[in-house]
Amino acid sequence: xxxxxxxxxxxxxxxxLLREGRRLFAAHGYAAVGLAEIVRAAGVTKGALYHHxxxxxxxxxxxxxxxxxxxxxxxxxxxxxxxDPWDRFTAGCREFLTAATDPxxxxxxxxxxxxxxxxxxxxxxxxxxxGRHLAEALAELVRTGVISRQPVxxxxxxxxxxxxxxxxxxxxxxxxxxxxxxWAALSRMLDALRAADPAxxxx
Amino acid sequence: xxxxxxxxxxxxxxxxLLREGRRLFAAHGYAAVGLAEIVRAAGVTKGALYHHxxxxxxxxxxxxxxxxxxxxxxxxxxxxxxxDPWDRFTAGCREFLTAATDPxxxxxxxxxxxxxxxxxxxxxxxxxxxGRHLAEALAELVRTGVISRQPVxxxxxxxxxxxxxxxxxxxxxxxxxxxxxxWAALSRMLDALRAADPAxxxx
DNA sequence: CCATTGACATACCAACGGTATGCGAACTAG
DNA sequence: CTAGTTCGCATACCGTTGGTATGTCAATGG
Numbered sequence: 453x454x455x456x457x458x459x460x461x462x463x464x465x466x467x468x469l470l471r472e473g474r475r476l477f478a479a480h481g482y483a484a485v486g487l488a489e490i491v492r493a494a495g496v497t498k499g500a501l502y503h504h505x506x507x508x509x510x511x512x513x514x515x516x517x518x519x520x521x522x523x524x525x526x527x528x529x530x531x532x533x534x535x536d537p538w539d540r541f542t543a544g545c546r547e548f549l550t551a552a553t554d555p556x557x558x559x560x561x562x563x564x565x566x567x568x569x570x571x572x573x574x575x576x577x578x579x580x581x582x583g584r585h586l587a588e589a590l591a592e593l594v595r596t597g598v599i600s601r602q603p604v605x606x607x608x609x610x611x612x613x614x615x616x617x618x619x620x621x622x623x624x625x626x627x628x629x630x631x632x633x634x635w636a637a638l639s640r641m642l643d644a645l646r647a648a649d650p651a652x653x654x655x
Numbered sequence: 656x657x658x659x660x661x662x663x664x665x666x667x668x669x670x671x672l673l674r675e676g677r678r679l680f681a682a683h684g685y686a687a688v689g690l691a692e693i694v695r696a697a698g699v700t701k702g703a704l705y706h707h708x709x710x711x712x713x714x715x716x717x718x719x720x721x722x723x724x725x726x727x728x729x730x731x732x733x734x735x736x737x738x739d740p741w742d743r744f745t746a747g748c749r750e751f752l753t754a755a756t757d758p759x760x761x762x763x764x765x766x767x768x769x770x771x772x773x774x775x776x777x778x779x780x781x782x783x784x785x786g787r788h789l790a791e792a793l794a795e796l797v798r799t800g801v802i803s804r805q806p807v808x809x810x811x812x813x814x815x816x817x818x819x820x821x822x823x824x825x826x827x828x829x830x831x832x833x834x835x836x837x838w839a840a841l842s843r844m845l846d847a848l849r850a851a852d853p854a855x856x857x858x
Numbered sequence: 859c860c861a862t863t864g865a866c867a868t869a870c871c872a873a874c875g876g877t878a879t880g881c882g883a884a885c886t887a888g
Numbered sequence: 889c890t891a892g893t894t895c896g897c898a899t900a901c902c903g904t905t906g907g908t909a910t911g912t913c914a915a916t917g918g
Contacts, residue, residue, distance in 0.1 A: 456885075458883085458895065458896070461884095461896075461897095462896065462897095465896080465897080481770070481773070482770070483770070483771075486873080486875085487874080487875065487876090488873085488875095496897075496898085497898050497899075498875090498876085498898090499896085499898050500896075500897050500898080502877080502897095503896060503897060504896095507876070508875065562774075563769045563773075563774050567685070567686070567766050567770030567771070568686075568770070570684070570766075571762075571765075571823055572827060575823075602839070602840065603836045605824075605833075606821065606824075606836045606837040606839075606840045606841075607840045609821050609837070610818075610821050610840055610841060611817070612820055613816040613817045613818070613819055613820020614813040614814070614816045614817040614820075616816055616820065617815055617816020617817075617819065618809065618816060620774055620778075620816075621809075621812045624774070624775060629806075630809065633805070633808075634812070634813070636805070636809075637805065637806075637810045638809075640848075641813065641844055643847075644843070644847025644848075645843075647847065647850070660914095660915065660916095661914085664866095665865065665866095668865080668866080689905065690906065690907090691904090691905080691906095699867085700866075700867050700868075701907085702865085702867050702868075703865075705907075705908080706864090706865060706866060710906075710907070711907090
């Protein structure tokens with residue numbers, strides 16, 4: 453990519469728009485940020501913005517995709533550093549908890565995301581990013597008999613929601629032990645998944 | 656309340672505004688509904704709306720409070736129908752799951768709520784309504800030694816988030832067994848709370 | 859019966875997201 | 889090298905929106 457003067461300038465303008473849009477959305481929320489403010493921060497005009505994106509929601513969609521990708525990469529990275537399926541699962545959960553607590557991602561990913569794009573599209577995007585790793589990890593745990601045979605979709609949603617809300621709370625909490633306590637509670641929940649498997653440990 | 660002609664008219668106007676606002680917010684989402692549409696549906700003008708509420712967010716806040724109160728009442732009602740602390744807890748969770756799945760409450764309470772008012776205020780309002788019952792139920796379970804001694808706040812957030820996300824998913828899901836599967840998975844999670852208590856069963 | 863207040867209606871405004879058009883520099887065909 | 893085309897924006901403009909300032913008239917209370 454970026455062959456020629458024009459293409460390079462184009463990529464840079466788009467990147468600047470994304471960067472400033474993300475910064476402002478994360479800091480003040482989607483509704484409180486006007487397009488005028490974004491293009492002013494980026495040093496361009498609304499013409500440039502509407503040349504790269506179809507509108508304000510589309511810019512937000514691009515920002516959200518970027519944020520989700522970062523989180524997904526960190527989760528996948530943490531998981532791939534382990535071999536045992538159970539370790540991969542728990543390490544991914546733990547990494548998600550810390551990655552989603554980042555205030556630069558929090559608001560865009562967990563608060564404005566569902567409201568701006570609608571819950572359905574937000575869920576679909578989340579599923580395509582980090583949510584996919586969670587479902588796959590659970591599926592493998594079921595397949596290898598580590599946890600009992602059961603539908604993974606409800607489980608994935610329950611765990612995803614739990615971690616999302618926990619991350620939201622942790623970001624604004626003041627207690628220094630809150631992260632440790634939350635992880636302890638979540639860890640007990642996860643452990644219960646395999647502990648409560650009296651029967652079939654065979655694939 | 657409602658003594659005198661003027662006071663009665665006032666209450667009725669406010670109630671109509673709340674009813675139509677809630678209907679439209681629930682159906683199309685906060686951002687997609689204009690004040691003009693609301694006051695037209697209510698048969699009044701913007702002057703009336705701004706006489707009763709300080710603005711669009713304030714009207715939404717009133718609608719959210721109403722929705723949260725309904726859910727909290729159903730949760731408390733289901734819990735009060737039992738005696739055993741554990742039964743009260745699980746019955747409340749189950750009732751919340753179905754009450755929050757109602758499409759008339761869903762969007763206002765779980766999607767637009769945090770985005771419009773900010774997560775902090777939303778959490779505070781939720782805590783004052785149904786969230787309080789959850790925290791109290793958990794506290795009692797800890798106090799009576801049914802579940803192990805641990806900080807209840809992280810646990811409450813994890814469970815609250817799990818149920819919120821599950822309700823969101825259930826509202827748009829098509830599978831007839833999804834509700835049963837979700838409750839089964841959540842039920843296992845809850846059971847694990849008391850099962851994973853090897854030591855202190857004394858207060 | 860009159861002054862006051864409360865519950866609105868009316869008229870208006872700035873700001874917003876979005877669109878239509880203009881324009882010059884970068885590419886491309888000959 | 890050059891003419892023509894396209895691309896990447898800038899400029900100017902528009903309808904709608906949330907919000908405000910002011911007017912109005914009936915209910916209230918003394």
